[in-house]
Amino acid sequence: xxxxxxxxxxxxxxxxxxxxxxxxxxxxxxxxxxxxxxxxxxxxxxxxxxxxxxxxxxxxxxxxxxxxxxxxxxxxxxxxxxxxxxxxxxxxxxxxxxxxxxxxxxxxxxxxxxxxxxxxxxxxxxxxxxxxxxxxxxxxxxxxxxxxxxxxxxxxxxxxxxxxxxxxxxxxxxxxxxxxxxxxxxxxxxxxxxxxxxxxxxxxxxxxxxxxxxxxxxxxxxxxxxxxxxxxxxxxxxxxxxxxxxxxxxxxxxxxxxxxxxxxxxxxxxxxxxxxxx
Ligand SMILES: [Zn+2]
Numbered sequence: 001x002x003x004x005x006x007x008x009x010x011x012x013x014x015x016x017x018x019x020x021x022x023x024x025x026x027x028x029x030x031x032x033x034x035x036x037x038x039x040x041x042x043x044x045x046x047x048x049x050x051x052x053x054x055x056x057x058x059x060x061x062x063x064x065x066x067x068x069x070x071x072x073x074x075x076x077x078x079x080x081x082x083x084x085x086x087x088x089x090x091x092x093x094x095x096x097x098x099x100x101x102x103x104x105x106x107x108x109x110x111x112x113x114x115x116x117x118x119x120x121x122x123x124x125x126x127x128x129x130x131x132x133x134x135x136x137x138x139x140x141x142x143x144x145x146x147x148x149x150x151x152x153x154x155x156x157x158x159x160x161x162x163x164x165x166x167x168x169x170x171x172x173x174x175x176x177x178x179x180x181x182x183x184x185x186x187x188x189x190x191x192x193x194x195x196x197x198x199x200x201x202x203x204x205x206x207x208x209x210x211x212x213x214x215x216x217x218x219x220x221x222x223x224x225x226x227x228x229x230x231x232x233x234x235x236x237x238x239x240x241x242x243x244x245x246x247x248x249x250x251x252x253x254x255x256x257x258x259x260x261x262x263x264x265x266x267x268x269x270x271x272x273x274x275x276x277x278x
Contacts, residue, residue, distance in 0.1 A: 008049025191242025
């Protein structure tokens with residue numbers, strides 16, 4: 001399938017938060033999404049990046065803190081719906097959205113995709129469903145970003161049907177065949193958020209992509225097995241699991257240098273891949 005790496009806006013934060021020993025300098029963290037054009041299922045997205053709804057949803061306190069912590073820049077032309085036109089696509093053409101996790105910078109354009117099926121790991125959303133509004137902040141969750149008919153269009157991953165992965169994916173042993181044709185394999189990348197899902201997908205030239213969402217914020221973290229600043233543990237679902245997932249990604253990177261590993265917010269990675277988009 002054809003794979004294009006794009007981003008809808010970016011936020012800024014100090015580099016040393018994202019990676020232990022990083023610079024104090026503020027750097028850009030693009031909100032990546034990927035357009036996957038499958039020969040049978042048509043156009044699909046992995047995450048969505050920001051949308052203007054992020055600003056609507058963070059107008060009032062305490063959610064306004066969300067904006068303060070990670071100031072967001074988003075231009076009209078960066079919106080998913082506007083970028084789709086570049087590919088002669090409309091929001092209605094997006095058949096599936098694979099949701100890595102439910103942090104606002106990954107799902108902000110879901111309400112614009114009124115015809116898509118949503119695929120995600122069930123436990124990534126089930127704990128958010130019953131939160132009291134006062135608890136949203138703790139989970140970086142903006143409930144207003146969830147479409148009103150979300151449940152009817154949801155196809156959560158059937159965790160009872162794991163697939164044993166071949167050595168090609170080691171050290172990841174278990175995955176989920178998300179479309180039933182082995183073209184998109186979901187793997188759990190726990191630690192950053194409950195039920196975070198990464199996906200493997202191969203482009204039309206046979207190149208394998210591994211979208212790892214926020215399992216690492218920078219590619220350098222994976223290459224050097226270097227975690228973020230300890231302060232980031234405060235926002236992680238499980239810091240210990242985060243560390244284990246990062247080590248697994250490090251091992252994967254060393255043993256599969258030909259795979260394009262894509263952390264969702266690594267500016268260097270995203271820019272390089274955007275430049276190679278045809
Ligand atoms: Zn996140």
